[in-house]
Amino acid sequence: MSRDEQFSGTMPVRDAHAFDIAALDAWMRDHVAGYTPGLAVAQFKGGQSNPTYKLTDGAGRAYVLRRKPPGKLLKSAHAVDREYRVMTALGRHTDVPVARTHGLCTDDGVIGTWFYVMDHVDGRIFWDAAPAGLTPEQRGAVFDAMNETIAALHRVDPAAVGLGDYGKAGNYFARQIARWSTQYRDDAQAGRIAAMDRLVEWLPDNIPPGDETRIVHGDFRIDNLIFDAEAPRIRAVLDWELSTLGHPLADFAYHCLMYRMPPQGFTGLMGQDIEALGLPSEAQYVAAYCQRTGRDPIPADEFDFYIAFNMFRLAGILHGILGRVRRGTAASAHAASQGAMCEPLAKLAWAQVERLAA
CATH class of the missing domain: 3.90.1200.10 (Aminoglycoside phosphotransferase (APH), C-terminal lobe)
Structure with missing residues (x-):
């Protein structure tokens, strides 16, 4: 199996990383401008550290959620709040390309761990240093x-x-x-x-x-x-x-x-x-x-x-x-x-x- 097949796209949410979708839907209604209720969730195949999910709202608009994994964590690891901060600053003040951020949640009571939501960016990801299929x-x-x-x-x-x-x-x-x-x-x-x-x-x-x-x-x-x-x-x-x-x-x-x-x-x-x-x-x-x-x-x-x-x-x-x-x-x-x-x-x-x- 190629790396593209292994890591591209989404899959059903793994049991170990499942959460209350209704609770997230409610949080999205309160914190994400333009969000339409009716949330569908899938998990991205790639990513080793912070579980990452594709969110689709009731109008078909796509977002991405990154969260800390459940369970005991090493000190200073899985700092989703830092990811959110740097992406937000770069997006507002520089031409460094980042996804637009929408909100950070530090309340473990919503889905069990801290998370943030950003835009889903369409495009290509190359999984090999010398991408195949290119001249x-x-x-x-x-x-x-x-x-x-x-x-x-x-x-x-x-x-x-x-x-x-x-x-x-x-x-x-x-x-x-x-x-x-x-x-x-x-x-x-x-x-x-x-x-x-x-x-x-x-x-x-x-x-x-x-x-x-x-x-x-x-x-x-x-x-x-x-x-x-x-x-x-x-x-x-x-x-x-x-x-x-x-x-x-x-x-x-x-x-x-x-x-x-x-x-x-x-x-x-x-x-x-x-x-x-x-x-x-x-x-x-x-x-x-x-x-x-x-x-x-x-x-x-x-x-x-x-x-x-x-x-x-x-x-x-x-x-x-x-x-x-x-x-x-x-x-x-x-x-x-x-x-x-x-x-x-x-x-x-x-x-x-x-x-x-x-």
């Missing part, structure tokens, strides 16, 4: 749109859009390494991984010099973007759960993991004929981002650290998914296969460190 020229245009969009995000002044307090300024790498190390160690049910243990020890002592602060998405990749159905234009950036204030090069290097990851399991580009696919090389892609953000070229050794850091961070996310699978609170039917990729990715990250050390 080389179209693929190149898709990559150029991604590059421009993440550069546009990193050009935003957080304070100017009311997000100056959206996270801590400075020491992003140290704080993130500490956060994911703590979450990794605290999730005993997910188990220990030797490569993760080594990364937890090595990364804090090898952070490159220099610091910057911008709004970072935290999970900027091709399958978190909705493209226009007809043109290589991004209509909405999705899944802002991991967004915060942080170092823009950490965010951009995470996006560039596609160049360093294999196609099997990680949907990367490693080993593929980049030129034949119509895609820019990693060096060309990084240079385009630097030009769009007005920065000097990034030293190769520093960029390699950013790559290793992001592999560790992604392995930490997958470790959390693995823990939710074992606790029975995972949002997606495909979460088990996602969690199983934690150890291979941690090993890949440590291999990157060994190359740097050599």
Whole structure:
């Protein structure tokens, strides 16, 4: 089964994520302008962390609901209120493409957990780093749109859009390494991984010099973007759960993991004929981002650290998914296969460190 078949579209709501539709219908009547009573609910197949639903009102208008999952949750995880805040601010004050938000509910009594509602954005989602069914020229245009969009995000002044307090300024790498190390160690049910243990020890002592602060998405990749159905234009950036204030090069290097990851399991580009696919090389892609953000070229050794850091961070996310699978609170039917990729990715990250050390 292809990733498109696995993750595209909707399915009936899973029993573990069902809720009182009548209660939500009442909340929508009170909080969403233009809503017509008569709610139908389906669950999106994709998404590992926060259960996501397609809502259709009595007039056929579509919305999307994102909620915290039920059950015991790790501290600071599943922050739907933060997703709502950053999307609302960017939608009001910038040209960064996001879905229009309608309301945030912090009353657990409505559907059992916090949630927010936003517009349903029509368009295409590509589930592979090199989208099938496109010409080389179209693929190149898709990559150029991604590059421009993440550069546009990193050009935003957080304070100017009311997000100056959206996270801590400075020491992003140290704080993130500490956060994911703590979450990794605290999730005993997910188990220990030797490569993760080594990364937890090595990364804090090898952070490159220099610091910057911008709004970072935290999970900027091709399958978190909705493209226009007809043109290589991004209509909405999705899944802002991991967004915060942080170092823009950490965010951009995470996006560039596609160049360093294999196609099997990680949907990367490693080993593929980049030129034949119509895609820019990693060096060309990084240079385009630097030009769009007005920065000097990034030293190769520093960029390699950013790559290793992001592999560790992604392995930490997958470790959390693995823990939710074992606790029975995972949002997606495909979460088990996602969690199983934690150890291979941690090993890949440590291999990157060994190359740097050599």
